[in-house]
Amino acid sequence: MSKSLQAIRGMNDTLPEQTPLWRYFESKVSRLLDNYGYKQIRMPIVEFTELFKRSIGEVTDIVEKEMYTFEDRNGDSLTLRPEGTAACVRAVLEHGLTGGGQVQKLWYIGPMFRHERPQKGRYRQFHQIGVEVFNLDGPDIDAELIVLTWRLWGELGIRDAVKLELNSLGTSEARARYRAALVEYLSSRLSELDEDSQRRLKSNPLRVLDTKNADTQAVLVDAPKLVDYLDEESRVHFEGLKARLDAAGIPYTINPKLVRGLDYYSKTVFEWVTDKLGAQGTVCAGGRYDGLVEQMGGKPTSGVGFAMGIERLILMLETLEQIPEEIARQVDVYLCAFGEAAELAALALSERVRDQLPNLRLQINAGAGSFKSQFKKADKSGALYALILGDDELAQQVVGLKPLRGQGEQQTIAWDALSEHLATCVVQG
Incomplete structure (x- = not known):
């Protein structure tokens, strides 16, 4: 395999x-x-x-x-x-x-x-x-x-x-003077340095100052200070x-x-x-x-x-848990549509809302599905609200608005008023 x-x-x-x-x-x-x-x-x-x-x-x-x-x-x-x-x-x-x-x-x-x-x-x-x-x-x-x-x-x-x-x-001239003094000091205590610092002393002695080795750090306590050579x-x-x-x-x-x-x-x-x-x-x-x-x-x-x-x-x-709530939530509103006619209307309605509220994160259900399955996907999306569009809503040109987080009753909103309502309730939500 x-x-x-x-x-x-x-x-x-x-x-x-x-x-x-x-x-x-x-x-x-x-x-x-x-x-x-x-x-x-x-x-x-x-x-x-x-x-x-x-x-x-x-x-x-x-x-x-x-x-x-x-x-x-x-x-x-x-x-x-x-x-x-x-x-x-x-x-x-x-x-x-x-x-x-x-x-x-x-x-x-x-x-x-x-x-x-x-x-x-x-x-x-x-x-x-x-x-x-x-x-x-x-x-x-x-x-x-x-x-x-x-x-x-x-x-x-x-x-x-x-x-x-x-x-x-x-x-560079100041560092050269300091490097010479540092090398002279560390060379006199070479046996007390860790192996990596001994290697760096020959190639890049200033990097010895950056060592994490406790024994070498102790040696550096009395080493020349760069500030004195500035x-x-x-x-x-x-x-x-x-x-x-x-x-x-x-x-x-x-x-x-x-x-x-x-x-x-x-x-x-x-x-x-x-x-x-x-x-x-x-x-x-x-x-x-x-x-x-x-x-x-x-x-x-x-x-x-x-x-x-x-x-x-x-x-x-x-x-530090410094993640804004809106970052964890990737969807504001999830639109559920039931039946082919409702799906066609949902597509047109969602695009109209996007035109009027370009910053709204609106996800429309794809793949059809029963009422229960679509609501399950709406809840899993993390959306604040679900929009419901079926045959009854289609006939009346309204949409159901159901809160998915916290308190609140389901409401019925006219299509023409939907964008204005979402602008208010999503901000408040």
Whole structure:
């Protein structure tokens, strides 16, 4: 017997009962970004592998161990995108969107791919909403990105469940000085580091700061601090950011160990973290990458952005029970028709109602069926009301309106008055 077909491990289907919550979340974010003046850009899922090696860094975990890379029929090395910033930078360079100092405020949404060990909140295909801003180099735009995410958390009802962590990585020259001091300190205590940190010390020493190993964390207590090596420009920038967050009333914590996992970050880095999802605590993260555009062949161009994980934020909404009632209910009104003549009339009537109430979610019964079976389907749909149209109603050009949730008696409504009545009772319901 042949093996049944299944999805690839860590790449999940989003089922019909789950998609309303996804659409609700995505619409909240897209509307918010529209209101702040951001424009959507859409990039391919597949890029040349060299793009990610040049941008993310060849000695990062993503490039070394996690990318889905393959050779196509032309012999080119291609990769399923593991993150969105590099692809966005490639797109703005290719199409000249930042030439002449043009300011671009962009956002995108879509799947990313990393070959990691699947677990709750961490998948091999995962979805992100990303925001990228080019040619604005002050702390005001850094603050705007954080402020708009703070507003989003409030609109979603999860503000009390997330905390903001900040750090500054300084310029590349400042990081080079700090890296030398950190390597000198850790090398003197090499035997006390875990195996992974020993490897990172040779390839990407700042990532040692991000270790989860308790013994290595103890070693880091007395390690040099990046803040002591910051250049004056970065220090002023960071103070400007903190002043704006203070003015906006947004609480934050300075985390000197926050370095992010990608090589291109400079100056501001930040993470929104939660303790509601177990080990997967980061729900949104980003920072500045002022040297990335030049690194990828463009002219010096400042950049800053963030990405939020949709799966984790959906999980947070479910965990905190922040799902609006109308999201769980996918149908407002279910129209039951009995007999061929009633079915024909129901079709015309339902389309007339849709013309007059375009936001009403009206489902008409399909597949005929008895009174009992149609009402069973109406109830299962989750609708607030059932409309009843049979021979008697057809003769009088009326429709029965029966509440399916809560109290209320069945009413008889004239066809001409149906839309007006539904506009009132569905809103009240």
